Amino acid sequence: MPDLVLYTGPNCHLCDHAEEILKPxxxxxxxxxxxxxxxxxxxxxxQYGLRxxxxxxxxxxxxxxxxxxxxxxxxxxxx
Numbered sequence: 001m002p003d004l005v006l007y008t009g010p011n012c013h014l015c016d017h018a019e020e021i022l023k024p025x026x027x028x029x030x031x032x033x034x035x036x037x038x039x040x041x042x043x044x045x046x047q048y049g050l051r052x053x054x055x056x057x058x059x060x061x062x063x064x065x066x067x068x069x070x071x072x073x074x075x076x077x078x079x
Contacts (some may be wrong), residue, residue, distance in 0.1 A: 005056040007048045018053040
């Protein structure tokens with residue numbers, strides 16, 4: 001199963017909420033999550049700064065917030 005990247009920002013309560021949604025789903029499917037704070041990289045900040053939280057999964061599929069547990073579960077099941 002592919003890994004997942006969660007793009008976050010500093011002091012982002014939506015990012016914390018997204019992580020809470022993702023953790024049980026990823027654990028169940030044995031998918032590793034990497035968190036990337038976009039504020040630490042100028043190109044990431046330009047690309048994702050106003051959109052965080054954003055998830056990126058294998059194949060370049062991105063999902064911007066808001067997303068639900070069910071939407072992510074469906075996405076992961078179709079990879």
